[in-house]
Amino acid sequence: MKPHLIILGAPGSGKGTQAAKLIEKGYKHISTGDLLRSEIAKGTELGQKVSGIISRGDLVDDNTVMALLKANCDVDKVSYIFDGFPRNIAQAEMLEAELLQGRKTLAVYFNIDLGVLTDRVVNRRTCSNCGEIYNLTTKAPRVPNVCDKCGAQNTLTQRKDDTVEVVSNRLKIFADTVDPMLAFYKAKGALVEIDASLPEKTVFSALEKIIG
């Protein structure tokens, strides 16, 4: 069985794209948002509790998320990718203590230079017609201002929060919360770093080597 993976990386580091590719390698992607929705749909006791919390406008607490993970993850049979959870050191400790419990797990950190990442994010453009994503420096449309996919003109737009100021602030908050998690997994000998500034294919090859 392949190790469980905990994917850690700043917004824009490309971890989502890579996690999606790992599904083809037999991994199951765990999204706590999806789990919450499906548990509510199943109408279980836990689902009803979650539904109550959400309808009151409250955030679902860590203990409830853990209960949800325990009810839905068969960690001895399926290799999971945890992406977006754990989000902080308290959740990382809880996940280990209550679910993974010493099972082979690797925390993969998508390490990327702050400047490179800021560049990547501020050059991101999305076609407002079909949703195709471009990057003006690394993946520009073949004809300027024309979407490769749907052919629409002048539809490539920048997200309002993809500015240098917003991105820098987002990254600072990320660094403050990820550092204790990196220390936690490093102390367990479970931390692997990947150079996320490399091209998508190179990053995926590195990932394939890591999971074996």
Ligand SMILES: [Zn+2]
């Ligand atoms: Zn388009």
